[in-house]
Amino acid sequence: MSDSGEKSYDVIIVGAGPAGLGAAIESGKAGARTLLLDENQKPGGQLFKQIHKFFGSKEHFAGMRGFLIGEKLLEEAVKHNVEFRLGARVWGLYPDGCVTATDEENSLNFKGKKIILATGASENALSFPGCTLPGVITAGAAQTFVNVQHVLPGKDFVVVGSGNVGLIVTYQLLQAGANVIKIIEAAPKISGYGVHAAKIRRAGIQILTGHTIISASGRDQVERVIIAKVDENFNPIEGTQQTILCDTVALAVGLSPRIELAGAGGCEMTYSKTLGGVLPVHDDNMETSFEHILIAGDLSGIEEASTALDEGRLAGCRAAYRLGLMTLEDYTSKKVMILNRLAELRCGPFGNKRMLAKEEIWKKAV
Amino acid sequence: MRKIFIDCPEQIPCNPCVHICPVGAITIEGSITNLPKGNKELCTGCGLCVAACPGQACFLVDTEFKEGFASVDFPYEFLPLPTVGMTVKARDNEGQTLTDGTVEAVIQRESSHQTAIIRISVPTKYAYLVRGIKPITDFVKAL
Ligand code: SF4
Ligand code: SF4
Numbered sequence: 001m002s003d004s005g006e007k008s009y010d011v012i013i014v015g016a017g018p019a020g021l022g023a024a025i026e027s028g029k030a031g032a033r034t035l036l037l038d039e040n041q042k043p044g045g046q047l048f049k050q051i052h053k054f055f056g057s058k059e060h061f062a063g064m065r066g067f068l069i070g071e072k073l074l075e076e077a078v079k080h081n082v083e084f085r086l087g088a089r090v091w092g093l094y095p096d097g098c099v100t101a102t103d104e105e106n107s108l109n110f111k112g113k114k115i116i117l118a119t120g121a122s123e124n125a126l127s128f129p130g131c132t133l134p135g136v137i138t139a140g141a142a143q144t145f146v147n148v149q150h151v152l153p154g155k156d157f158v159v160v161g162s163g164n165v166g167l168i169v170t171y172q173l174l175q176a177g178a179n180v181i182k183i184i185e186a187a188p189k190i191s192g193y194g195v196h197a198a199k200i201r202r203a204g205i206q207i208l209t210g211h212t213i214i215s216a217s218g219r220d221q222v223e224r225v226i227i228a229k230v231d232e233n234f235n236p237i238e239g240t241q242q243t244i245l246c247d248t249v250a251l252a253v254g255l256s257p258r259i260e261l262a263g264a265g266g267c268e269m270t271y272s273k274t275l276g277g278v279l280p281v282h283d284d285n286m287e288t289s290f291e292h293i294l295i296a297g298d299l300s301g302i303e304e305a306s307t308a309l310d311e312g313r314l315a316g317c318r319a320a321y322r323l324g325l326m327t328l329e330d331y332t333s334k335k336v337m338i339l340n341r342l343a344e345l346r347c348g349p350f351g352n353k354r355m356l357a358k359e360e361i362w363k364k365a366v
Numbered sequence: 367m368r369k370i371f372i373d374c375p376e377q378i379p380c381n382p383c384v385h386i387c388p389v390g391a392i393t394i395e396g397s398i399t400n401l402p403k404g405n406k407e408l409c410t411g412c413g414l415c416v417a418a419c420p421g422q423a424c425f426l427v428d429t430e431f432k433e434g435f436a437s438v439d440f441p442y443e444f445l446p447l448p449t450v451g452m453t454v455k456a457r458d459n460e461g462q463t464l465t466d467g468t469v470e471a472v473i474q475r476e477s478s479h480q481t482a483i484i485r486i487s488v489p490t491k492y493a494y495l496v497r498g499i500k501p502i503t504d505f506v507k508a509l
Contacts, residue, residue, distance in 0.1 A: 053420035053479070055380035057398055063382030065417045066484055113460070136449060194376045201461040201496035203444070306379075317470030348399030350375035 009035040009083075009363035011098050013110030014090045014261060014360045018305045019297025022072040022312025023319070026334075027116075030320030035110060035327030036082050037101060039089040043077075044070035046140070047305060049147045051175075052168055055193075061342055073309070093117075093265035097292055114292050117262050118312055121255035121298035126160065129215040135222030139169040139252035140157035146176040152250025157282045158189065162207050164192035164304075166252030170200050173250075181246055181319035184211040184227055186234050193350070199259055212236060213249065222247055255302045264292050270364055273359035275301030284339065285364035287317035294319055300322060301361070303354060307345050314338045330362020368411035368439060370404035371494060373459070376425035377401065383397060386418040403419055416441055417478035426485075426495050436493035437470055442484045444501045455486050463500060464492050478497035 011027040013020045016038035028034045042048060050066020061305045077084075092100035096350055097115060101108040109180035118241075124139040130136070137153060139161070157178055159170050170180050183200070188210050197207060202359055214226040214236060229240035229245060257279040259269065261314040267280040268289035286294045296315040297308035314315045321331035346355035372383070377399040383392045384402065391408035392415060394400050404424075411493035415424040418441055426439035438456075445491055448454055448469045454465035474482050488496055 016449065022446065053382075053418075053481075055378060055420050057379070057381055057386055062380060063420055105479075130480065193378050195378070195423050197448060198373075198459045199422050201459060202457050203501050204457070204461045206461070344398045345379045347397055348379065350376075350378060351399065 006098070006109040006111050007035075008111045008327075009033045010112070010231055010323050011035070011114045011116060012037065012110055012317070013116040014099070015045065015118035015120055015237075015297070015299075016040070016043035016084070016086075017118060017120050017297060017308065018047055018069075018309040019120070019299075019312035019315075020045070020116070022118045022309040023118060023294075023296055023316035024077045024082040025073065025080055026316025027215050027320050028077060028082040032084045032320050032323055032325055034322070035112070036077065037085050037088045037090055037099070037110075039087070041087050043074055043086060047073075049140075049143045051172060053088060054306065055187070056306040057265045057341070058346065059105050060304075060345075066305065069226060069305075075227050078222060078344050087162060091260060093261050093291070093293075097267060100210055112295065113323060114160060116264070116294045116296060116312075116319060117227060117265075117299055118295070118297045118308075118315075118317045119258040119261055119299050121302055122258050123251070124254040124256055126213070126253050128213055132216060133216055133222050134220070135214055135218070136249045138253070139165050139250045142168050142248070142250040143172060146172055146308050148179075152176055152178050154246075156181055156246040157250055158213075158244055158246045159250045159252060161185060161252035162187075162190045162192055162197065162209070163254070164196055164233040164251060165255075167192040167196035168202060169252060170205060171196070171203075173202055174200065174205070181244055182206050183207045184213060185209045186212045186230055213354060214241060216249055223247055227311065227327070234317070255298060257299045257302065259299065262288065262293070262295060262299065266290065267293055267295075270361060272361060274353050274355045275361070276302075279361075281361060284362045285313060285318045285335070287318065287365075289365070291322070295307045300332070301354065301358060304345070307342060310338050310342050317358050367396070367404040367430075368413075368437065369428070370409040370415065371412075371425045371427045372402055372404045372423055373417075373425065373497065374402055374421055378421070380421065382459050383415045383419050383424055386414045388412065388414065397508060410421070413473065413483050414438055416475070416483050417475065417481040425497070429493050431487055434488050434490055435460045435485050435487045435491045437485050438493065439483050439485045440498050443480070446502055447482055447501050448484060448499070449506070452502075454484060454486060455499060456492060456496045456497045459497045464495055465489055466474040467499065469498070
């Protein structure tokens with residue numbers, strides 16, 4: 001059965017994570033007819049997997065657990081008359097603002113004056129002998145198992161990567177009762193926040209820096225991994241191999257922006273190592289090389305939920321302004337406020353690199 | 367008296383400790399990434415920051431808990447919770463066990479959103495080194 005009737009909206013947002021919700025709240029609040037599409041059955045993106053308390057400021061709901069922030073944002077979006085269409089996988093975006101999706105049975109067609117893409121990121125994989133064995137999963141998958149499905153995907157874990165994702169997921173695996181044997185990190189030092197690292201080190205978990213995974217092996221699934229020390233070029237050093245018995249390897253080796261839809265829409269792309277790879281060129285209004293396509297969140301550079309939320313808000317305001325639903329004055333004052341908050345999140349030794357990378361990309365947009 | 371002790375050494379974008387403190391004993395000057403400072407004079411030892419800090423970086427230390435012993439309050443998010451009177455392994459930030467400690471209090475408040483505060487007593491010389499305990503994994507013993 002095909003649903004050929006095309007429904008029109010002022011703003012169509014793809015992806016109901018923190019960026020998409022932030023955009024929906026602002027565009028809905030400004031009075032735009034807003035549709036929020038997501039392929040999952042539940043909105044919230046990764047927020048509902050986040051059972052830890054968030055950093056940030058009051059405006060970012062700091063100190064609140066991620067899933068509760070998700071609930072709050074949802075409530076707000078509903079209050080502002082945002083229409084949700086869940087279980088809708090968007091596969092097409094056309095220059096005239098047509099968005100095509102499927103709910104597995106029907107083809108769904110929508111038309112939007114403004115399109116905000118908040119498609120998020122996908123987890124990077126790592127290739128090594130044995131990486132296709134059952135038991136090698138991504139950290140995000142481990143988190144979904146534990147926090148959403150409430151099952152442990154294994155018993156004895158080795159986590160690869162000590163960025164905040166690796167550290168947080170390790171903590172949550174411990175909370176769920178798993179045995180995390182070690183975290184291994186190729187870099188010479190822990191790459192995530194010290195406070196996250198401290199939580200798991202206090203629990204007795206060793207973070208082995210300067211080490212990489214060489215291989216995983218086992219009969220039908222992972223039974224052991226071999227790790228080794230690396231030199232400054234990240235090449236394994238002969239004779240430093242150790243074997244660790246485990247049944248699960250969780251990979252937390254970074255994220256990449258999910259650019260497929262932006263690519264289908266024809267958005268110009270650029271590359272930023274700091275921000276996670278190839279991503280759409282955009283300005284500080286979150287507009288891409290096409291005025292009617294805006295982006296926000298991890299798609300516009302891998303950062304955090306709080307930055308995603310604020311970028312989403314900015315994109316929502318911008319769309320509303322372009323549609324004539326917000327005066328230039330109102331828009332400018334909101335933009336300044338949001339950009340100030342973002343600048344705060346992007347300062348300090350962890351954030352500063354991202355700020356510079358963002359500014360590079362904004363320059364490309366002019 | 368229990369007094370605030372903060373171990374938050376990196377410039378990260380975070381400030382809920384400042385907002386939760388009812389008496390303004392924690393401040394972050396200027397940018398949100400600057401480091402928080404705890405004011406022992408103002409601190410009433412209420413413990414709200416201990417449970418609220420997402421980095422688990424706020425502690426309460428009472429160096430005069432009893433003759434030769436200090437108490438340390440820290441956040442704890444594993445189950446089962448320890449129980450009062452239990453002997454636990456007190457650990458530092460690297461996970462090294464420093465000494466045995468005794469659980470003096472287990473505090474759970476609605477406002478803490480599932481983060482318990484555990485108070486243990488340890489020999490005074492470890493007062494500012496203890497950051498937590500070896501998690502209790504033995505459900506039977508904990509009951
Ligand atoms: S214990 Fe209470 S009074 Fe003391 S710093 Fe923390 S929140 Fe403020
Ligand atoms: S809330 Fe905790 S982690 Fe955040 S700044 Fe305060 S002490 Fe540091």
